[in-house]
Amino acid sequence: MGLTRNQVVIVAILLAGATLVVLNQTLLSPAYPSIMADLQVDATTVQWLTSAYSLVEAIVIPLSAFLIGRFPTRKLFIAGVSVFALGSLMAAFSPFFGILLLGRIFQAASTGVVMPMVFTVILLVFPREKRGSAMGIVSLVIGFAPAVGPSLSGLLVESIGWRSLFVLVTALAVLIVVFAVIFLKSYGEFEPTSFDKPSVALCSLGLLGLLYGLATITSAANIGVSVALIVVGVVLLVFFVRRQLKLEVPLLKVDVLKSHAYAIVVVLVALLQAALVGTGVLLPIYLQNLLGVSALETGLIMLPGAVLGAIMGFFAGRLFDKLGVRRIVIPGALVAAIGGCGLVGFGLDTPVPFIIVIYTCLGVGMQALVTPLNTWGINTLDNRVIQHANALQNTLNQVGASLGTAILVSLSATSTFLFPEMPALEQAMAGDRIAFAFTALIMIAIFVVIVAAVRDTKKEPSAAERANALRLPTKADDHIAVDLAMNKQPYFVHSTDSIREVAQILATNKTSGVPVVDEHMKVVGFISDGDIMKYIGRSEGAVLDATLMLYRATDNENFMQRVSELLDLNVMRIATKGAISVESGSELDEACRLLAEKRIKKAPVVSEDGTLVGSLSRSDVIRSTMANLAAIEALAKGSKPANA
Secondary structure: OOOOHHHHHHHHHHHHHHHHHHHHHHHOHHHHHHHHHHHOOOHHHHOHHHHHHHHHHHHHHHHHHHHHHHOOHHHHHHHHHHHHHHHHHHHHOOOOHHHHHHHHHHHHHHHHHHHHHHHHHHHHHOOHHHHHHHHHHHHHHHHHHHHHHHHHHHHHHHHOOOHHHHHHHHHHHHHHHHHHHHHOOOOOOOOOOOOOHHHHHHHHHHHHHHHHHHHHOOOHHHHHHHHHHHHHHHHHHHHHHHHHHHOOOOOOOHHHHHOHHHHHHHHHHHHHHHHHHHHHHHHHHHHHHHOOOOHHHHHHHHHHHHHHHHHHHHHHHHHHHHHOOHHHHHHHHHHHHHHHHHHHOOOOOOOHHHHHHHHHHHHHHHHHHHHHHHHHHHHOOOHHHHHHHHHHHHHHHHHHHHHHHHHHHHHHOOHHHHOOOOOHHHHHHHHHHHHHHHHHHHHHHHHHHHHHHOOOOOOOOOHHHHHHHOOOOOOOOOOOEHHHHOEOOOOOEEOOOEHHHHHHHHHHHOOOEEEEEOOOOEEEEEEEHHHHHHHHOOOOOOOOOHHHHHHOOOOHHHHHHHHHHHHOOEHHHOOEEOOOOEEOOOEHHHHHHHHHHHOOOEEEEEOOOOEEEEEEEHHHHHHHHHHOHHHHHHHHOOOOOOOO
16 A cells, blocks of 8 residues: 555554454453353453443543653553553453453553554554555454454363463563564654543543442342432533533543534444443353353354454445445344344244344344444544544443443343242343343334434535536626635645655645644645755755765665654644645635745635635646636626626
């Protein structure tokens, strides 16, 4: 994909780390019955290995922006994977459940930092025009991990024991750290973000209270405390949201939920995560404790759903581009609802092939929804807030996973006081049916909401339609607006980008310069190929100068080292600040006069508040003039244009 050798190495190491932490999330479920037996805990307790993991990850994800802005990506990645290895080692040799849970918390904290950083850096490495394909490959590689996780887990648990799972991920984590120390380099420069302690406290305590209350509410002795914790948790989260709306630089930008479509997507995907992760925890317990299936067989039963689900998730994004959202998500929601309803039919004598079919329907249906829904929701937002939307989505997904696990496992435990006279095996089956029925209700609700509320957005107008919509003067004395001639889809770079990314954009798109924008799409500068050449050709004190180029051109290692240092500089180090710009709606002849007087080839076009809306170059003016030549000539003769 046009990457340098160093960039390929960076992507490979980062993907290895991401694949490991994703594998770790799905590796443990088939081992739950063995852990319960070995450490003498029940299902309500063991589910905290998943619930606490998701909860801690949800808390840490919003903090990742602060950490990425404060520490170099290389150090942050190495530290994150090292903490992951430490947590895995603690879990592998844990003498009791508390140490095992602490190890999982260490793993979760690391995952909450590593995953956002990996995706951020990979997006920076790839040129903008290739990021869609890049993320497709990334999703496919990472999606492989949850597909093989249950089967691999079952094999290891059956042959060696559940502790071998953590020994395996510890060894892999140490290996990745070694490669990162040797080969990984920091990539990109990021603006520091604020660390709001009250926001962290409100978010953490609110989620903890809500989750713990839901997880313990099935215990009759603690029901009062549980309800109180739920109420306190909800109140704290409300205060957290209110604080984010007031802060100039919030920890989590929640006002993106003002978009109706995006708010629907956030709720739907969080519910999907709740059902998927919760069922993924409950199903192995049902298979092994009630049906007597081995851990290996459990993994194999779950394998088709995971593999086909990963493949469906990869292709669903492509189908979305061709068919729109509705044609993909309605069939997907229907298949998922059928799978959810099929769970209710599970009993003590259910054939294994039926379980495989139902779980596969559930997995494939869910994965057919996630990518199209996320893309549809994101497309309704302004590009300036997409990064905040992704952070919010990831956080709420983890919250959904945590809550789903807690609720489903808690519901399965309700049978102990709802049916106290039942035999133990039938009582456990009744509890599982209650939990599975809740999953079915979630999937039916998702199907109904999708049918009622998810609509294809209007397609972008064609080039011909856009041309016909442009304002042409209706009289000979009218002036032509800049908007008629400007490029409405200009290339640009962010103020956090490197010179390497600028060079890639200039070379790939054969343009001489691009505006530089901040996180709000406000123009803060302009960088051209002349700025780069001027910097390279600087005299004493620069990374490279003309003398060095002449005398050291044969010293390839030194030359390439210096060029590499230049390319890794932040764009604002050499960009022209306070760039000359043209205001949208201004007259084209005035803009032409400005380009001529300032002797510049191109200028950004901005709105009244300085937001980038286009670009205007000499070639844009000539091209627009020639395209509308007939209309302009007609005006000059005093007649009316044909399309006026």
